[in-house]
Amino acid sequence: MNKERVVTPEKMFPEVPEKIFLFRSCTGSMEYPGTENAIKEVMKSLGIEIVMDPDQTCCSGYLLTCSAYKPEFSLAVTARNLSIVERHGLDTYMFCNGCMGYNLELAHIMHEHPEYKQMANDVIAKQGYHYEGKTEIHHVQELWYRLKDEIAARVVHPLNGLRVAVHYGCHYLAIQYNILDDAGYPTFHEEIIEALGGTPVYYKERQMCCGYSVGRGFTHKETLVQPHLYKKFKSAKEAGVELMTTCCPGCNTALDREQPNLTKRYEEEFAIPVIDIGQLIGLAMGVPLEKLGFDANTIRMDGVLKKLGIGKGDNHDN
Amino acid sequence: MAMVDYYRPLRLNQVDSSLQEEIKQACGVDVELCLECGKCTGGCSNAHIFDLTPRKIVQLVKLGDEKRLLNMDSLWTCVSCQLCVDRCPSHIDIPRVMDYMREKARKKNVKAQRQSIEIFHDLMLDSIRKTGRVAEAPLALKHNLRTRQYLKDADLGRRMFFKGKLNPFAPKVKNVKQVQDLFAKTIDKKEG
Amino acid sequence: MTTKLDKKALVVGAGLAGMEAAIKIGQAGYEVYLVEKENNMGGVTGQLFSSFPRWENPRELVDNRIQNINQIEKIKVLTGTTVKTARREGDTFVVDLQKADGQVEQIVADAVVLATGFELMDASVYGEYGYGIYPNVVNSLEFEDQLREWSAAGSKADRPKSIAFFKCVGSRDRSKGNPYCSKICCMYTAKQAGLTRDLLPEAKAYVFYMDYRAAGKEYEEFVRSVIETKHIRYVRGRPSKVLPENGRLVVRAEDTLMGVPIEVEVDMVVLAAAIVPREGTKALAEMFGALTDQYGFIENVPFELRQTGDRVFFAGACGFAVETAGAQAQGAAAAADVVALFNRVPQGVK
Structure with a gap:
C-alpha cells in the first residue's frame, strides 16, 4: 500500500452519507443510460437519496487533454459545476473515472493555488456562481466498497461463482492523492465481486488501459486501440472470464463496442460482456432487468443472465 | 535550436535551458529530478507504438529540442493513462508536459502527423x-x-x-x- | 597513573560491529555487557551465504569473532535480551535488561555502544511488484536463505529456470520509498546473481539496474567478473510491472540504453529492498540520548564520527548502510572511543 496516498474506506467515509449529488457523465448518459439508472436503483435500495441537477455541464475532461488545455476554461467549468453541487450542500459523486479524475485534479489545483480559484470565481461570478471548495469529490464505487457488507446482505441473486474480471480504468487509480486502494495492485473491486458471490479473476493484463481516452477511440481506432484491446482481451479469454465489469462508461464503451471489430479483424471470437459494476450490483440485488438497461450492450448479456437463472425480459425474481 | 541531423551530432554547448525553465514555470515540472530509470516507459500503455517514449520526452526537454517535441507522433497517441507519473520515483508529471506541448503545438499551428x-x-x-x-x-x-x-x-x-x-x-x-x-x-x- | 579498570561498557547488538566493539573493549581490560535481542550472535552477517568481494564464507568470520569473545572473560554475553529502560545517574547509565528467562537484571554502565544493525524495507509498498502477493517474489535476505538451500540440497528438482533481480527497490525513490542510496545492493546483487548461475547452471539471470555502484577495493573487478564470466543479462531500466502469466511472472521494463520497452518471463523475482534501521532503534536512541536523522538512522555529533551523545557511541548499519568490512572497522573505532573515554587523562595547560 502506498501509505501516503491510500486511505481506508472508514477514513474516507467516517459517516455514510444519506444524500449525495450524482454527477452526470456525457458518455455514461448517452452510451449506457442503464448504468446511471442502475446506480440510482442501488442507492435507493441502500437508503441513500440521489440529487441531480440539469444545470450541470460536461466535466471538461476531454478538453483538458485535447490540446485545449487552458487553465482558465477547465478551471472555470469545474468551479461552475462544483458550485452547483455546493448549492445543494452535498458531496459530489461521480460514476465515471474521467469525470472524477479531472474534477479531482482541478479541484486540487484550485485548492493549492488560491489565485487560480480566484480567477475561476471571477469568471463564473458574472453568471452568479461561486465556488468555495467545500464539496468533496468521490467515485460511487468508493461508497460501495465502504458498504460492502450492506450490499452483501441484500443480494438476492448470488452470482454462483461466476467468473468475473475487473477493468479498473486508468484515471481512477493514477490519481496522485486520496484514493482508495493501491494503484500498484488494486483489489477492492474484486472484494465487492466476492461479496456478491462471484469469483474474481486476476488476469495478466488486468491493469491495462482501454486506449479510448481523449478521443483516441475515434482518431486511432485501427492503429492503436484495436491492437491494444486485442492484447487485453486475449489475456482475459485465456484466463477464462465470463463477464467483465468496469467503473468508467468511457472504458465500457471501448471494451464493449470494439469486440465485434476485434473478432472480425483477428478472426478470433471475442464475446465477453462488459457492464458497469453498478449494473452488476443491481443485478445481484434484484433490480428488475428493464431498469438495468442491458439492451445498450453490444455484446449480449443473455448467456450470463441465463447462467444466473435470471431470464431475459423476465420481470420476476427467479 | 539544436537538432540531431545526420551530419553532425548534437552540440551541447548550443543547447540552452530555456525550454526546461519554461516547462518548470508553466507546468510546475522540474525535469532535473529525473533519475533516467525508465520506469515510466516500462509501464507506458502505448510505448510500443510511440516514436518517442516518456523517458525520452523528458530527456528532450533537458536538451531543449522543442521542435522534435512539437512534431512527435506520441503527442497525439498518448492516452493520458497517468501510469508514468504514478510510477515515477521523482513524481515528474509527464502528462502535464504532454498537455502543455499539445497546446503549444496548436498555438503554433504545427500540423499533427495524423490529420x-x-x-x-x-x-x-x-x-x-x-x-x-x-x-x-x-x-x-x-x-x-x-x-x-x-x-x-x-x-x-x-x-x-x-x-x-x-x-x-x-x-x-x-x-x-x-x-x-x-x-x-x-x-x-x-x-x- | 593507574587506569580505572573497573569501568563497564554496554554494547547493544551482537552483529559484526557490536562484536568487534565488545572484543576491543574487552581486550583493553574493561568489562563489557554484550546484549543481543536474538538467540544467537552474528546479526545479518551470520545469515549470509557468501560475501563480496572475495566470495568468502561469512560464517567463518562470525565464528572467529565469537571464538574471540568466548576467550575474553570480561565480556558477558546476554542473548535473547533487550534493553527495557535506561536512565542517567551522574556519569553512568542505569539500565534494566529484559532477559531470555523473563527476569529483569539491572546493570550500571559507564559508556554505551549502539550497534543494532539494519533490516530491509517492506517491499509490499510496491504493489506493482507483487511482494507478498505472488509467492515467488522475495527480498534479497530471503533469497540468501534460498541460495543456501540450493547449495545444500541434493536433488535439482523444482529449480526456477529464470530469475530476475531488481535493484533500487525503495532506494533512490522520492515518491514511495527513501531518497537515499542503500550503498551495498549493487554489490550483493552481483554476488547473488553470480551465485545463482553457479548453483543453477541451466537457469537464466537478469539484473535490472539504474547504475552499478562498486566503490571499494576490488569491487569493480568483482562486478565485472560477474557480468563478464557468469553470462548474466544486465538491463538498464527500473521495472514497472510484474504480471502473472501461466504460473510464471512477466517483468516489464524499458531498456533505457536502447530506448525500447522490453518484457521477460521469469520464475522468480528478487527485490533488493532499501536498507532501513532496525525497528526499535529510535526508541533505544531516545533512551540513551542519542541523535537520529529523519530516517531513524543514528547520527553523529559534530567532529566525532562514532559518538552520538554524551558517553554514547555507535557502529555498524544502525548509522547507515555499510558493508561487512566497514561495520567491523566502525566497531573497532567505537571501541577506541570508549577506551579513550575511560582512560581520559586530565590535560594540563601548555
Missing part, C-alpha cells in the same frame, strides 16, 4: 460550445465526414440507431448561454 486528430478536437470543442455537452452521434458523423471516411462506423451507427441508442439531435444543457460565455472569455479570446 484526423485536429479535426476531432475542433469538433469536440464545437459540440461543447454549442450544447454544453458532448453529443457523440453528431460528433462521430461530422468527424467521419470531414476526414472523408464516409462509411466508417456506418454499420455501428445503423445498429445503434435502431436500438434507440443514437440520438441524431444533440440535447442542450439548461444554461447553454453560460457555456458559450465561458468560451468567449477564455479559449476564444484573442491572445492579448
